[in-house]
Amino acid sequence: MSESIPTVDLSPFFGEGDEDGKKKAKEVISQACSQYGFFQIQNHGVSPELLSRALELSKTFFGFSDDVKLKSSPGSAAPLPTGYSKRPEHAPDKSEYMLMFPPESGFNVYPENPPEFKEVLEDVFTHLANLGSLIESIINECLGLPPNFLKEYNHDRSWDFMVAHHYFPATETENNGLSEHEDPNCVTFVFQDQVGGLKVRKNGEWIPITPAQDTLVVNIGDVIQVLSNKKFKSATHKVVRPEGKSRYSYAFFYNLQGYKWVEPLSKFTEEIREAPKYRGFLYQEYQASRMRNKSHPPAKPEDNNINITHYAINS
Numbered sequence: 001m002s003e004s005i006p007t008v009d010l011s012p013f014f015g016e017g018d019e020d021g022k023k024k025a026k027e028v029i030s031q032a033c034s035q036y037g038f039f040q041i042q043n044h045g046v047s048p049e050l051l052s053r054a055l056e057l058s059k060t061f062f063g064f065s066d067d068v069k070l071k072s073s074p075g076s077a078a079p080l081p082t083g084y085s086k087r088p089e090h091a092p093d094k095s096e097y098m099l100m101f102p103p104e105s106g107f108n109v110y111p112e113n114p115p116e117f118k119e120v121l122e123d124v125f126t127h128l129a130n131l132g133s134l135i136e137s138i139i140n141e142c143l144g145l146p147p148n149f150l151k152e153y154n155h156d157r158s159w160d161f162m163v164a165h166h167y168f169p170a171t172e173t174e175n176n177g178l179s180e181h182e183d184p185n186c187v188t189f190v191f192q193d194q195v196g197g198l199k200v201r202k203n204g205e206w207i208p209i210t211p212a213q214d215t216l217v218v219n220i221g222d223v224i225q226v227l228s229n230k231k232f233k234s235a236t237h238k239v240v241r242p243e244g245k246s247r248y249s250y251a252f253f254y255n256l257q258g259y260k261w262v263e264p265l266s267k268f269t270e271e272i273r274e275a276p277k278y279r280g281f282l283y284q285e286y287q288a289s290r291m292r293n294k295s296h297p298p299a300k301p302e303d304n305n306i307n308i309t310h311y312a313i314n315s
């Protein structure tokens with residue numbers, strides 16, 4: 001049997017007093033974050049019906065003609081393209097997507113149809129942002145940081161965003177859905193239909209993230225990797241398009257304020273006499289350079305390489 005990423009039951013965090021359950025969950029999460037940078041969560045408090053509904057609605061929306069979809073095309077003032085976008089023909093990633101910031105953001109552009117789409121998207125967004133705070137607080141403890149350290153550092157939720165993805169079926173010659181990459185943010189949640197295709201790299205091997213009922217995928221982003229001086233890993237992952245089938249998924253990016261400085265914390269460097277593995281940077285500069293790469297993508301996936309190693313210190 002091929003290797004799989006760990007699954008964690010989060011129910012101890014929603015009840016009272018199950019300290020032992022919390023401790024065990026934290027152990028699994030710590031291991032998962034240092035070995036894989038990925039894990040799945042069950043009993044995460046977000047209604048499975050809501051998540052399935054969101055997938056059904058995005059499938060309906062992406063089934064409309066381009067003319068209809070393009071009515072909710074990106075607002076130009078937004079820092080990332082909100083509303084509907086289709087990857088340019090020459091892009092290595094063969095997909096279309098719909099992006100939103102928090103429900104209260106003025107940047108959002110919602111499709112008129114299906115009529116419930118907006119409400120469901122907003123509901124999912126709110127639940128995942130709350131779940132993000134919980135996971136961030138668990139990571140804070142797993143890293144042994146002072147109470148509320150990450151919460152105070154990353155205090156403004158207006159930078160979070162969510163993307164509904166539609167990957168087109170593979171052709172005979174080509175099956176790249178989303179080129180290999182690491183997520184730049186703090187923590188990402190993914191929920192997907194039953195089709196499969198998401199893979200994470202560990203020790204040079206691609207491990208499939210097999211869709212499992214009512215679970216959410218969690219992955220660590222570059223910000224946590226840098227702060228922890230690589231104690232926790234922002235793993236490389238990609239989406240391979242299946243043959244003969246479209247794939248639908250959502251990714252929620254629990255992000256960081258653009259004006260924040262990101263660098264390895266002294267707890268993981270000076271205090272333990274380890275050299276920093278990264279130089280510090282302003283988060284929005286990193287995010288912007290990655291965006292430029294996406295909006296003007298290189299023709300070959302292997303050139304799509306603006307990533308955190310740009311700030312790596314090679315000692």
Ligand SMILES: O=C(O)CCC(=O)C(=O)O
Pocket residue numbers: 163165178183190192198237239249250251
């Ligand atoms: O569609 C997926 O399963 C993953 C999406 C992803 O990795 C991303 O949006 O960064």
Ligand SMILES: [Fe+2]
Pocket residue numbers: 181182183188237
């Ligand atoms: Fe990703």
